[in-house]
Amino acid sequence: MRTTQPKTIRLSEYTVPAHLVDTVDLRFELFDDGARIHSTLSVRRNPESADAAAPVTLDGDSLKLERVALNGEDLAAENYEETGEQLVIASVPDRFELTVVTWIEPQNNTRLEGLYKSSGMFCTQCEAEGFRCITYFPDRPDVMARYRTRIEADKASCPVLLSNGNAVERGDLENGRHFVTWEDPFPKPSYLFGLVAGDLVEQRDTFTTGSGRDIDLRIYVEPRNAEKCDHALASLKRAMRWDEENYGREYDLDIFMIVAVDDFNMGAMENKGLNIFNSSCVLASQDTATDLAFERIESIVAHEYFHNWSGNRVTCRDWFQLSLKEGFTVFRDSTFSADMGSPTVKRIEDATLLRTAQFAEDAGPMAHPVRPAAYMEISNFYTLTIYEKGAEVVRMIHTLLGPELFRKGSDLYFERHDGQAVTTDDFVKAMEDASGRDLSQFRLWYEQAGTPELMVSDSHDPEQGIYRLTIEQRIPDTPGQTDKKPQHIPFALGLLGPDGEALPLMQDGSADAEGAPVEQVLELTEARHTFEFHGLPSKPVPSLLRHFSAPVRVIYPWSRDQLVFLMSHDPDGFNRWDAGQRLAVDVIQSLVGAAEGAEIEPRLVEAYRALLGDSTLDQALVAKMLQLPSEAYLIELADSPDVAAIHHAREQVLQHLATSLREELIACYHRNSEAGKYELTPESIARRSLRNTALSWLLVINDETGRDLAVQQFRDADNMTDRMGALRALVNSDYAAERSAALEEFYKHFQDDPQVVEQWFSVQASSDRAGQLPQINALLEHSAFDWKNPNKIRSVVGVFAGQNLAAFHNPDGSGYAFLADQVCRLDDSNPQIAARLVTPLTRWKKFAPAYGSLMRESLERIRDKSGLSADLYEVVHKSLGS
Template sequence: MRTETGQVVSLADYRPTDFVLERVDLTFELDPTETKVETRLIFHRREGADPTAPLVLDGDELVLTSLLFDQIEIDPGRYTATPNLLTIRDLPAAEPFEITITTLINPEANTQLMGLYRSNGIYCTQCEAEGFRRITYFPDRPDVLSVYTVNIIADKAANPLLLSNGNFLGGAGYGEGKHFAAWFDPHPKPSYLFALVAGDLGLVEDTFTTLSGREVALKIYVEHGKEPRASYAMDALKRSMKWDEDVFGREYDLDIFMIVAVSDFNMGAMENKGLNVFNDKYVLADPETATDADYANIEAIIAHEYFHNWTGNRITCRDWFQLCLKEGLTVYRDHQFSADQRSRAVKRIAEVRHLRAEQFVEDSGPLAHPVRPNTYKEINNFYTTTVYEKGSEVTGMIATILGPDLFKAGMDLYFERHDGDAATVEDFVACFAEVSKRDLSQFSLWYNQAGTPNVTVSCAYDVGAGLFTVDLEQVVPPTPGQPNKQPMHIPLRFGLLSAAGAPLAAAGVEGGEVSGDVLHLTERRQTFRFSGIAERPVLSLNRGFSAPVVLHFKQDSADLALIASHDSDLFSRWQALSDLALPVLCESARQTGGKVAAKGRGTKAKSAAVAADPAAAVALTKSLLSIVGDDSLEPAFRAQALALPSEADIARELGSNIDPDAIHRARQALVAEIARAGLDLFGQLVEGMASDAPYSPDAASAGRRALKNAALGYLVQAAQDPAKAAEAYDKADNMTDLSHALGVLVTYFPETEAAQAALGNFQTRFAGNALVLDKWFSVQASIPGDGALARIKALMSNPGFNPANPNRVRALIGSFAFSNPTGFHRADGAAYDFMAEQILLIDKRNPQLAARLLTSMRTWRMLEPTRAEKAKAALSTIEKSSGLSNDVRDIVERMLKG
């Protein structure tokens, strides 16, 4: 199941290894450029395996310096070694044997940041998915589980800290100027969960007492001087541990739990057993440098990686096709945790916004794949929103279908049955089928079919018979490799509202399974008949976004306004506002495309956009301002209501012939119209939501700031004057308010003296803080318009731009490509050519980062023809380039083929 060759790997070809790995002993002699790794492996041949099969071990750019069989140098004729493969022949048919491998690696030259690398003086590992083979030859696959003993030898002055997985066995001096540390992990794990960190770092310590009374040492390591900024991460960790005990009954199982924060890291974080390694942006926070969103992300990602201890580590995945089994399931768990810590409704809205913006786009384009793919060329490219977020939604649907008690019983059975296993999706689903006595084979199509189901809805009411009829039809569109789809099991939460907005109850329901407030759509076409309905009801469907589908439901503006004002489900109220806004925005984009100059943010843009459907715009504005002004609703929800559908949402709704400039004009025009209509209200909110209390990242305080800042954006838009934003910037006493005011200034008034002064002030004030400077780069990269490309190129020459740091590259180039539609999709195609150049440069040092950035062009076929041709030409330039990594080649070929 090797993927670094660029060959297609198929789930159907899975077979267990010929050899069982019993034990792993590793000794590292750390050196910046010549680290020596001695690996002692004890194997026995698997029962029933071919007695003549050789032992084949994976490698990646390795230098082999020694190979022993049972501590004796092996005959060269018995093995073949290349930098990427070690094959050993003539091995025992039954009894255990020992292989000792010594490799030499260069951590300082490892710019891929996979395997063992050294950056900013810190040795660090990242082994998921296939990075361990860059350290030593190994059966580097997730179904090979073993216990590990690790010995680390290093210069004591440069590396006072020597960490690995498991429990600390001890350490001592080791010759002149060196020392060693030994670690033992008693829990069998795959190689992707191995971790090593060495260097000189500061420490934040605490303890946690588990439900059985064991005391666990908690340690978070950060750069010296940054220890106070790790306090929130420690608090989030302790809350995560308690929540997992209370909700899932999962107790931590080692004597120590460690987190290390590093600045050069390809991912957000990594769940290595007992030693989590984090991108420091998801650990470090204080009011001066972190926004409310940063605090929420730290809380969620700390929880996510900790929850992996059971869903990913104690139970891992049999092969990489089962990646959703650990990632999707753990995302579901961290979503539930965050919902309990904060506002469940607001958290759900944020989740759905992200799902639609990223995963729905992925599902409808050339990179579409099932939650559990059947084939892949490069597994790194399948760490996607489909695996993570859609995988989470699939778990959530199981909970919806079964109900909370049976869902918990299924999870308990899964933990009990598969603890210590490398499991499959079938293993997971079987636990729920067993406890519920329910056939979940149709539901399992969610794991195997790509694409977002489209559900068409129509309703009829017979007043004489008191009968309300709901007709549903589902279609799963074709996706690459899957032209024909079967009907899915789609659980749709629903409610019926009276004309006054009160709940309506039916005497009975026929036409299919209905459990409580859930309609189970299982056929291609299905009709549900509600009897005993005294008045025409308004249907609220897919409450809480119970299924990740696209609803095609033509409800008139009056019904949507009723739902927005009265539905008991806050998600449905928010969705109704979105459903009011999208048709207005889409029609405006169609009508104004090419008709209004890009500078038209004032009266001309307003008249052109709103003229598309004045009645709908009025209904939307009335409903929106009513909700935003309702003090009985939590401020965080009201802030979400003010966040109109994004430009990406509008593009997705239009589906084809996309003109980003027209979409931008249409959205800005509607924002301006709402801003003028609610001028007094927005002024009141900016003043009323302000607080003199010291900053706190708690949910209620964050919600007030979110509403205040959302109102500020509208207030500035109505006045068309930077003064209010500049004043907010000057008065801000926390990063949330400061960065938002800066964003408003530079987005609407980029060339003004006020905006340039704020940018200069921000850069000077935070010159020594890399994470805050990422915000400075990002906000400028997101300024819309044709001038964005020149701005990006100028910022790349800024002394603060470091092309070797993934965070900085994502902040500048990533923000430009993913968050600036008008700048990136400029009509002349220059930004596409620029991105192609950058992809090729980045690919030489960090293929994972290059491949992620390349996905910014995945929607190229949706663009209007001129832009689409220019994007295709840039992609073709990448495809035709020599020396591409497997990561980038896989993505570009799929985007051009799909």
């Protein structure tokens, strides 16, 4: 039996809701064996609806209906229709009060949508369509209402009862129960509803706004995590201050709450005033979280807080506009993180994610525009294209307008649309109106899928001193889109002279070099442009797409000498890093399929030697530059990649570099050893990163000194970054005894901390030495593994398929069969996670035939699974082209 094709939802078919809801009055009765929800809606016909006689239609999913009443009178069964997915009442007045009572079983909700239980705690996840799993409701983002929520539960097991807004009433009930009533004064769509009830402890702080209001800040966690909240609270206060200073946005309620939940499909959820977080995205201490985890938590806390305005106060009209809130908010949190740390490093991290994963998405079967035209299951469109590429689109507007006009545009956007559900066109229109710029062509970024490719060529006329740069753009075909129009692309450029000096950019032969810019943003709007720069007696070295000014591929015939030159001289830190990446890619690619013993480019060794010895550079940048391009990125760059050959070539280069630079690596390790108190500063983070990179390189060549340093560091570490750095180095070495001992000791010490155990799973699943299929299967049988917990699943199955590429792409196809088995298993309990995990198989057309045919077989087996969910159906069928 195969699942029938789910219905396709199309943007072109959008119609306004026939009915609007002004107020929602909810009463939750929470019990061990289920929950009863009383919902009373104040409903009116929408005057903008074309159908003045439309029935009232409410969405539902897995609900037991106990009562329906219209204006206080119970309806007989013949006066309404319940289909399981909808509750339809044909005859209703223009204004009415509708009461619905439903019964659900949160304790059995493995999908983690709607209301469910996590570690004995009741919690919700309503984005995108989870509210319909709680009660019947017009569950769409353009139906906005004011909510009043009363929660009743056992006082002993659920002493804490939370929902959106401000607490307005509380008291005791009979039989050891109690209640709290919350009122949210701001209209919101149902996806922003939040509820938590459980045995939690709270950590408190306060924040004083720019207007002098004191905001009560609270983080709720399980008692064992009470000491892990300080960083999240500090991050929240920094984000609140930053949003006031940079966007003029002040918080609007009296209280802001965060709750940490172990079982969560996403990273976090921005419910109005009650953010619910995956525990891994909020809990941190020096002993349990790495530097990267601290930075990630700061970013996610800021992201969810920023949603209060870019997502909550102004929300999206429909789910096709998802990037309206997510792309804008990712841009905001990225800028915040850059301000809190190293802007260059943050830009490198963002670009790496785009070029490795989002570009792959753009080139795959699920490619879609930033504003999709159609979908079957909205949960499949919480993608890197919506989030990361969407953020790059906003960043390009910022680049084109400049900081002052962009701020005017964002102010106008918030003022014009406060309390409304709007579209990406409304956002761009506000930017146009505030700046006076015509962004008509720019809107194509929202409409066209795919990664633009810029073919760059140049020439130099020494007699006239003219340097000509020609840029051609093309956008590859993607599913359902061909013959695409040229896009409006900001292209940041600099030119360097023979000594590394920045050259003036004069596009007019009569211009004076004095005062001419040394960096310029060229605006590409045609399929082909040629730019002339005057006053250049010798051919310069171009520094192209500085700051990664647009999410595009640049194709230019750099020589290795030019790349070494840019690594040493480019004043743009991003392009200095990028030159190093391009040089390493070129060297690795030259070795793929080459005979054993082929010479490895000596200039690469010298370039890395210079980096290790340069104390004048930003050490955070040096740490990034010392990281070779990942296998995932190398695979993405290759046509019909042979994964084993790419892995072998990269390992060759890494071992050659480590062998050639052994003394420099040992010196780097000792130079960056820290003494004294652990600090979470950019300088300390950079030192630890350099130190652990040097250590990992030494272990790649099984250096005995490196082994001893790793063992010692593992034993002496006073923070998780150094402890995990040593463990990862040992796990990726051939020192099997030391690896086993360290893994055993690590688990024994941290076995009671779920978030640290997830790291322990991941470090093994990502290693081609410790994470071959027999070891992965053993991890799935481990007592700490839990099939109901998405984090555990991602830390083993997701990491194996997404990071341990040599093992996953085993030529015998066993890795593909393994993933198909797990995806089929998960589809019956948590379809969202199953649909996200299957992604590595969907690129089967990308790979060499020996790999691709086996990947396709595994996909076909998933396709033929009985009772396939709508989530998985869409991904698998689009991937197979069926």
